[in-house]
Amino acid sequence: MADQFFHNAKVYPKADGEAAADCFAVADGRIVSLGVDTPATQRIDLDGRVVMPGFVDCHTHLVWAGDRSAEFAQRQSGADYAATAREGGGILATVRALRAADEETLVALALPRLRALAREGVTQVEIKSGYGLDTDSELKMLRVIRRLGREQPLRIQATFLGAHTVPAGRDRNEYLDEVIEVMLPAIAAEGLADAVDIYVEEIAFSIPDMARLFAAARDHGFALRAHTGQFSDAGATAAACALGARSCDHLEHADAAAVAAMAASDAVAVLLPGAFYCLRETHRPPVALLRAAGVPMAVASDANPGTSPLVSLLAALHMSVVLFGLTPAEALAGVTRHAARALGADTGVLAPGRPADFSAWRIDRPAVLAYQLGGLLPDAVYIGGHRL
Missing domain, CATH: 3.20.20.140 (Metal-dependent hydrolases)
Structure with missing residues (x-):
């Protein structure tokens, strides 16, 4: 049983630029599954938001x-x-x-x-x-x-x-x-x-x-x-x-x-x-x-x-x-x-076994973050599965 299951998301990145998955689960501060519906204590609907690694x-x-x-x-x-x-x-x-x-x-x-x-x-x-x-x-x-x-x-x-x-x-x-x-x-x-x-x-x-x-x-x-x-x-x-x-x-x-x-x-x-x-x-x-x-x-x-x-x-x-x-x-x-x-760190990637550090954005695609100068903030930021 995971602590949290996030679904209805666009999880990035993937080598071809497409979303890597539409859901992921977190337990003990780390990602335990990606793209697999997983039983969890809490289910969180991200309503189509783009999810980026922290x-x-x-x-x-x-x-x-x-x-x-x-x-x-x-x-x-x-x-x-x-x-x-x-x-x-x-x-x-x-x-x-x-x-x-x-x-x-x-x-x-x-x-x-x-x-x-x-x-x-x-x-x-x-x-x-x-x-x-x-x-x-x-x-x-x-x-x-x-x-x-x-x-x-x-x-x-x-x-x-x-x-x-x-x-x-x-x-x-x-x-x-x-x-x-x-x-x-x-x-x-x-x-x-x-x-x-x-x-x-x-x-x-x-x-x-x-x-x-x-x-x-x-x-x-x-x-x-x-x-x-x-x-x-x-x-x-x-x-x-x-x-x-x-x-x-x-x-x-x-x-x-x-x-x-x-x-x-x-x-x-x-x-x-x-x-x-x-x-x-x-x-x-x-x-x-x-x-x-x-x-x-x-x-x-x-x-x-x-x-x-x-x-x-x-x-x-x-x-x-x-x-x-x-x-x-x-x-x-x-x-x-x-x-x-x-930094020699295992962060920066959303994958099973990695820390659940991520942000959720109301944007169409990640490239918007490089395109727009100013006025962009995520709707939520998580570190080790805990929302800031």
Whole structure:
């Protein structure tokens, strides 16, 4: 006997774009049957609604304080992001605001952002640290992320991004020593993170830095992720793949060699159209090459206060089609099964044995979610079989 049986539905996706089934059953928070009338304690008529797997936002920086609207205005007047960062703006501006905020404030600021994502059908979110840039502040961020996972229903994964940029007044090698020798052991001891990330770029960290960090992170049992190819690449994506990265994120400047390295590995390409849009970039990720090579492409909001103040995965979904050239089906796969793969999660797919994370929509077909910009909300969102 199942707990719930949902019927009169259009359950997506299927490889040919048609509905995979018209009914499914849930027990103990997981799907136990698909397309089979199953006895259940509760029978729920979905009245022809489209049912989508719960959306997964696999790259966010949702915990922050302050805002960077003045910096945004400067960029609209022609200021360069890298120059702003070198002058103490950019990430370092958010670092100052976050260090000044306590945990209660950070939780209170982050909860509305998570609720906004949940209203759109997002059921799982990855959140990075990286605005602390000292041991106490990075630990504070990660404790807040873990607390958010306990205090609201969305599934939350925490990623340690201590190697986001070099703090003001610090030597890069000295700071990286602190990340590896002090922060990583403390984070591992408290179980505060699921993965470790690094920003490999001329204004941040190098390929040798990534190799050092990843070696230490592997020793502590963390999954590996990397920001690569946003403003340059110089072999960073290929190196991340060779080092075992689960995903490479941004990729605007990834070349054919980078794509070949991704195809030869298990890495997911995480595309972040919000940052591309807000920074007025013109160099697109090599979507055609990634597609031809069979590299799974995830899509995420990159929600952050500076380069992607976008707390909407549906907007990122739309942008990935319009700006990057994904098909609607590719974009929808990018916010479901491929995004889940970037997190090493078993979500993002509606199938027997998988978590019953899904949303129900009064639309004709899933492509509407990629087509329409704004004004779309599901009628219901479920996580583990429980309605939000």
